[in-house]
Amino acid sequence: MKILLIGFMGVGKTTVGRQLATKLNHQFIDLDVAFKTKNGVGPSEFLQNPAHTEQAFRELEYDILATSLQKDNVVISTGGGVVMLPANSTLIAQSDFEVIYLDSQFSTVLDRLLSAPKTAEGRPLMDNLSVSEFYDLWMMRKPKYAALAKLKVVTDYKQPMTLVDEIKQALEAQTQLFEERSAIDAVDNELFYLLKKRFTLVKQLAAYKAQTGLAIVQPERMLGMQERLINEFASLEMPASFIKQVLEVVTKRAIKHEEQLIAPDR
Ligand SMILES: Nc1ncnc2c1ncn2[C@@H]1O[C@H](COP(=O)(O)OP(=O)(O)OP(=O)(O)O)[C@@H](O)[C@H]1O
Ligand SMILES: O=C(O)C1=C[C@@H](O)[C@@H](O)[C@H](O)C1
Ligand SMILES: [Mg+2]
The missing domain is CATH 3.40.50.300 (P-loop containing nucleotide triphosphate hydrolases)
Known part of the structure; x- marks a missing residue:
């Protein structure tokens, strides 16, 4: 070649x-x-x-x-x-x-x-x-x-x-299909890179909560996050329901991670 x-x-x-x-x-x-x-x-x-x-x-x-x-x-x-x-x-x-x-x-x-x-x-x-x-x-x-x-x-x-x-x-492969997939793969990699970064922050937050005795879950904070993201990003292709679902998956995993860090034996 x-x-x-x-x-x-x-x-x-x-x-x-x-x-x-x-x-x-x-x-x-x-x-x-x-x-x-x-x-x-x-x-x-x-x-x-x-x-x-x-x-x-x-x-x-x-x-x-x-x-x-x-x-x-x-x-x-x-x-x-x-x-x-x-x-x-x-x-x-x-x-x-x-x-x-x-x-x-x-x-x-x-x-x-x-x-x-x-x-x-x-x-x-x-x-x-x-x-x-x-x-x-x-x-x-x-x-x-x-x-x-x-x-x-x-x-x-x-x-x-x-x-x-x-x-x-x-x-x-077929060029156009490949190019679009190449761009999507890069965005997926970026998404997971950012999720990884988010989990590092969650780890720091867990240490702070363990030190101060602050509860892991604060419902008003969760609602606030949801509202802010919906205001900023809700659109035809990304309706509020989708934003809620994504946030739920991410925060559920983060809460589990915090629980494991703060009280691993529970
Ligand atoms: N996919 C990659 N991910 C992370 N780092 C990379 C990647 N590709 C290259 N690098 C790093 O980026 C720097 C620049 O890479 P490289 O010298 O290959 O670029 P180049 O396109 O040849 O630049 P130039 O036009 O100046 O010759 C290097 O330190 C290399 O290790
Ligand atoms: O981008 C450029 O103009 C250059 C890139 C380098 O690879 C070298 O070819 C040189 O430093 C010029
Ligand atoms: Mg080079």
Whole structure:
């Protein structure tokens, strides 16, 4: 297969691409690494040199992209800015590669980049921009990735190996169905991530209740929560009855958890 991963800085093209290549038993090419091999300095070091323009970088990137697109049985991870040079986009559009767009919420890339171990290379394009400028760059690039992609994979709250499996399946599946499921899976993962976070708070609250002797269940608080959520979220697709049901399932489980923490022998 011929697979090309595109998407914004930090979305996981290198991480996922490497694992995907291993799984498919394909060669892996990271264009940023290939840039360094060919030019002696990596993209960041090149871009940090005041004598070098971004345009000069993109033109060198073009040569590496063109050479890499000649290969077969390969997974190529691009640099996040590959779509900034129209000639690069044309090259990709005219290739016979499966172009896969790794997408995420802006907050996800920000979290990943801020918690990524600092490398000697760094990410000057990020370091030189304010968060709002970085957001503008993200917004500006999004349609460029979308225009080139055969398939969009939503990466939020998903482990790299989950994404590898999703991509493998997607290459055999119907694109539209896959994309919608990919987005739904990310939301489900986010929902359960938030539920997990909620249970951590419940645990802290149980400790406080145990200390102060406060009752585990306070009916007026439960009613207040219900009313607030209904006011804020009730709609045609999510009527008040549904909100009540969800809240009931979540709070019942939380109460049980608090009881187990406070009086495990009962
Ligand atoms: N699915 C994921 N879940 C959590 N963390 C991830 C995921 N994918 C990547 N990361 C982490 O995010 C950081 C950025 O990932 P990576 O370098 O693969 O991004 P990239 O898209 O190749 O970025 P660039 O465009 O700058 O090359 C790394 O620290 C990596 O470990
Ligand atoms: O998003 C970008 O413009 C870049 C991303 C990196 O992968 C490198 O290719 C370089 O730092 C530029
Ligand atoms: Mg990368």
